[in-house]
Amino acid sequence: MAKDVESQYAEALDWIHSSMRFGSRLGLERITRLLEILGNPQKNAKFIHIAGTNGKGSVTAMVASILSTSGYRTGMYISPYLEDYRERMMINGKKIPKEKLVELVSQVRPAVEQILKEGFDHPTEFEINTALAFLYFAQEECDYVALEVGLGGRLDATNVVTPAVSVITTIGYDHMTQLGNTLSEIAFEKAGIIKPEVPVVTGVVEEEPLEVIRKRAAQSNSDLVIVGQAPFANVTWEEVHPETIGSDDLSPLRGPTIDIIGPDYRYDHIYVPLLGKHQELNAALAVAALEAARVKPLRFTVQNSEEESATLPIALDHQGIKVGMARTEWPGRLEVMHKNPLIILDAAHNPQGAQVLADFLKELEGRRIICVYGILGDKCYKESTAFICPLCQEVIVTKPHTPRALDPFILAQEVEKYVEKVTVEENLDKAMELAISKASSNDVVICCGSLYLVGPARTFVRKKFGIPEYGGE
Structure with a gap:
């Protein structure tokens, strides 16, 4: 039986990867119609939508870890993967099972055939990946999904969701052929994920790209939260010296500990397990995003020792953020x-x-x-x-x-x-x-x-x- 699953999984992957020959073509027409045929599964969860030149993967991993630690059933969608295709779509830190991916491909494949009959171009591999992920998260009844943009934002296949918050981490020079040659052009593409009246969190503090984000947020009537060390930032952080928390570990192989300070909140002594000073910004962005999304306390039912049900509150509180951040895994990055x-x-x-x-x-x-x-x-x-x-x-x-x-x-x-x-x-x-x-x-x-x-x-x-x-x- 195991061999049968393996062969079916290999066939499913072959079908997915066969779409690579259709190239990488930005646009929302194909993914929109594909999801309509599948019943619009992207409408079944709350999304934290994350774009940016650098840091978007780290922020996605941090957000997912904090939410799952806090009791939410949390999906995470990333690209590309490092070792295993199934890393692209995970729930509570676990890769999608092979048999589940086989099942999802059997549902998405007829939908692809349908849109081809309707005269659409063949979906790209990334569009198929995105449809599979949305279907997976819907069928598994995820509360939240940390959703990483593939490329740019405005025309990226993930940009069919109305999220709880949009995040733009940083703006730099990358993918210029598709996104433009100036920081303002690149920022315009990434700011395309901003939706009407949905809060926006950004780590961009350079004036040229920030002005583009400000303008788009204002046009969308979206609250803008700026995270950084600039005087005009709404959210900032302070590095905590190891001695302050009773540690003598000054090694660069230990991640930073920071205090995150927002307009009406403060989270002290948040340990970030990912290496490098740049992760301080990413951690502050993750926390600011969850605050802006107004993540509500969660209640769920457990059985106590007397076999009676007890409803316990789980809030996205200091402990949830502290433990969730400390549990973050993001392989292949320092x-x-x-x-x-x-x-x-x-x-x-x-x-x-x-x-x-x-x-x-x-x-x-x-x-x-x-x-x-x-x-x-x-x-x-x-x-x-x-x-x-x-x-x-x-x-x-x-x-x-x-x-x-x-x-x-x-x-x-x-x-x-x-x-x-x-x-x-x-x-x-x-x-x-x-x-x-x-x-x-x-x-x-x-x-x-x-x-x-x-x-x-x-x-x-x-x-x-x-x-x-x-x-x-």
Whole structure:
């Protein structure tokens, strides 16, 4: 029976991935009609809709963790995945079961055939993924869904929901072919997720893109909450020194602890388990989003020891936020996979992300850094390389698992401007094995440049050292 499920699952995945040949075409016509045929499952839950150049995945993971910890049945939709397709759609931290995905494909496939008969173009793979996820969350009766935008926002397939709150994390230069060449053009696309009278939370404080978001929020009669260290921000945070909370751990391998201060709320000593100072903003955004969404206390029924029902209140309170944030998992983003040698995976794939990674690597001063590096050809690889590679003593250039990968020999020429010891090893597993074999116990192996690199690298490291899967049943 297990083999039958596996074969059915493989067939379902083949059908989903076969849509890749139709490319990535932004637009809402196909997804809107597809969801109509399926009964508009996206209307069955409350959504926290999250866009942004960087940080949207981290905020999505934080929001989902806090909500599920607080007692809500919580869906999470992300893209792309690292190791397993089923990471795309999770409930309370667990991947969708294979048999459930098979069942959903059997429902979505006829709907796709129907819209083709009606004269629509074939849905893209992302549109099919999104329809499957909405159907899953509806059938499993999720209370909330943390919904990550795929690309941009205005014309993204996720932009068919009316959320409880819209979040725009940051605005930077990425996907310029689709979104525009200026920060204001990119902000216009991302601000397209703002809906009438739905609150908006943003971490954008730069004047050019922020003005676009302000204007769209005003046109939509939407309250705007600005999160940041700027004087005009509504929500800010303060870093808590470890000694304040009785800790002497000053290691850069420990995430920050912060106090989050809003206009009428304050959450003290919130530990953020994700590494890097940039996660302070992401944590404040997650909390501000839940506050803006006015998440209500939840009541549910349990059995006490006398077999009688008791109704207990669960509020989204300080404890729920504190515990939920501390439980957040977001693999492949400054993720420590092994301690001796220190093996870190980071999916930094644009200059903004590369600068964040560089800031973290500077904190590891005094340790030899061996970098396994690969990037996509449509990214600003010269700028990213200039941030990361001067901090490395040795770089092994390899190839991400996608046809969009930059030729590693072209990348190596750029890397050689900053590093003397450069090796090209196109096979990623061999590149990781080589880096680990070269590292002493005090050295650092960092694998970075693309999710399409970090995902397979994570599988390699996980199997080598016996590390459990992310989101396992």
